[in-house]
C-alpha cells in the first residue's frame with residue numbers, strides 16, 4: 001500500500017479504537033436519516049450499508065484512502081487499456097466484451113470493439129441456429145448442450161445459467177468441470193449422443209481437466225455415432241485456434257477471445273455461449289447491457305454514490321480496520337445458489353495475494369475468505385456461528401422485491417427472513433431481554449440463570465443488503481460487474497495485481513509431475529515421506545478389489 005494511503009489507514013484504525021463501545025444500532029439512534037445517507041443506488045439495485053459500523057467520519061477517511069491509493073488514476077489506466085496485469089504483461093479489458101456498437105476501446109492503438117462484436121455476431125448466429133434446430137446433430141435438433149470447462153471457463157456460465165433458469169427456452173444445459181470421471185459420466189448417462197452438442201471451453205485448450213473430459217466425451221460420441229460426427233457435435237470456446245483444429249473442431253465452430261480477458265472475467269465472452277444458447281441472444285444482450293451500465297456508473301459516479309467503490313471500502317473497513325478474516329455472501333434468491341462460488345473465484349483468485357505491485361510483501365491483509373450459501377438454507381446450518389460464534393463475519397444479503405417464480409406467500413417469507421436476519425445480527429439480544437423472555441415462559445430463577453448466557457446474541461454484526469426488483473438478465477449482469485469492480489478497487493487500494501493467478505498455475509504443474517507416480521510408471525523417490533506413504537497405500541488399495 002502506498003505510504004500516503006498507509007497514513008490514512010492508521011487514522012482509520014485510531015478512529016475505530018476511539019469508537020470502541022459504539023454499536024451499529026447506536027449509529028441509527030444518532031442519525032435518523034442514516035439509511036438514506038448510508039445507502040446508494042446503481043440503476044435499480046439498492047445497496048444498503050447502513051448496518052455497518054461506518055459513520056460519516058470514517059467514510060470520509062475511507063474516501064481519502066481510496067484517493068491516496070490512486071484509485072482514480074488506476075481506474076483510468078484500466079479502462080484506457082494500459083498493461084495493468086504487469087506480471088503477465090497484459091491489459092485487462094473484459095469491459096470491452098460488453099461494448100455496444102457505438103463504443104470503441106483502444107488497445108495498443110487498435111479498436112478491439114469490431115473484433116468483439118464480430119465474435120458476438122457469430123455466437124448469435126450459432127446460438128440462434130442451434131435453438132431453432134437449423135444447426136443440428138446426427139439425430140436432429142440438439143436437446144442438450146454440455147459445456148466442458150473448469151474455473152473461469154465453467155463457473156460463470158454455471159452460475160449465470162442457474163441464475164436465469166426461468167428464462168431458459170433453449171436446449172437443456174449441463175456443465176462438466178471436474179477431472180473426476182463421475183462428473184462427465186453422470187452427464188453422459190442423461191443425454192442422447194445424437195442430440196447433444198459439446199462446447200469445449202478453455203482459453204488455453206491445454207487444461208488437464210478440460211482436455212481429459214473433452215477426450216472422454218469425444219470417444220463416447222465416436223463410439224455411438226462414428227468419427228465423422230465430431231465436427232457436428234463439438235464447438236470450441238478458446239483463444240487457441242491451432243489446438244481446437246487439431247481436436248477436430250472446424251474454425252467456424254470455434255469462438256475465440258483474447259489474452260486481455262482473464263478466465264474469471266470471461267463469462268461476457270465466447271465462454272458465455274452456453275448461456276446464450278439457453279436463454280437466447282436478446283437476453284444475453286441484456287445481461288451484457290447490465291454490466292455495461294455498471295461500467296459507466298463505476299467510471300462516472302462520485303465516490304459517495306459509486307456502489308462498487310462503496311462495496312470495496314466497506315470491505316476494506318472490515319478487513320483492514322476491524323480485522324475480520326472472512327466475508328459471507330448470502331443470496332436470498334435460490335437461483336443465485338452458485339453466486340457465492342462464483343464470487344469465491346472472482347475475489348479470492350484476484351485478491352488472494354501477498355506480494356504488491358512493487359514486488360514487496362504487502363503490509364496489510366488483502367482479500368478475505370469468501371464463502372456463502374443461499375438463505376434461508378444457511379439459517380438452519382452455519383448462521384449459528386454468524387450469530388453467536390467467536391468470529392465476526394460481515395455478510396452481503398441479496399434479495400429481489402419480486403420473486404423469480406411466484407407461488408403463494410413464499411417470497412414474502414423469504415424477504416422477511418432476510419430482513420429479520422440483518423436486524424437480528426445488528427441488534428443481537430441482551431441478557432436482560434433473554435431473562436425477561438424466560439421469565440415470561442415461566443422458568444424458575446436458577447433455570448433462567450443457567451440458560452440465559454447461551455441465549456444471548458452479542459449483535460453488532462455488520463451486514464450489507466442488495467435489493468433489486470427481480471433477477472433479470474440485466475440485473476444479473478449488473479450484480480456481477482458490481483463485484484468485479486469492487487474487487488478491482490480493493491486490489492487498487494492494496495496495490496496488488498488482481499489479474500494474475502500464479503497460485504492456480506502451480507496446481508496445474510504439480511498434478512502433471514505426480515501423474516506418472518500415481519499410474520505406477522515412475523517411483524516416488526525424492527517426494528516427501530507423506531507423499532511416498534500415501535502413494536504406497538494408494539497402490540496397495542488399488543491392488544485389492
Ligand code: G6Q
Nearest residue numbers: 151152153202203204207263264
Ligand atoms: C481464471 C483462472 C482459471 C482458469 C482455468 C481454466 O481466472 O485463470 O480458473 O479459468 O484454469 O483455464 P482454461 O480456460 O485455459 O482451460
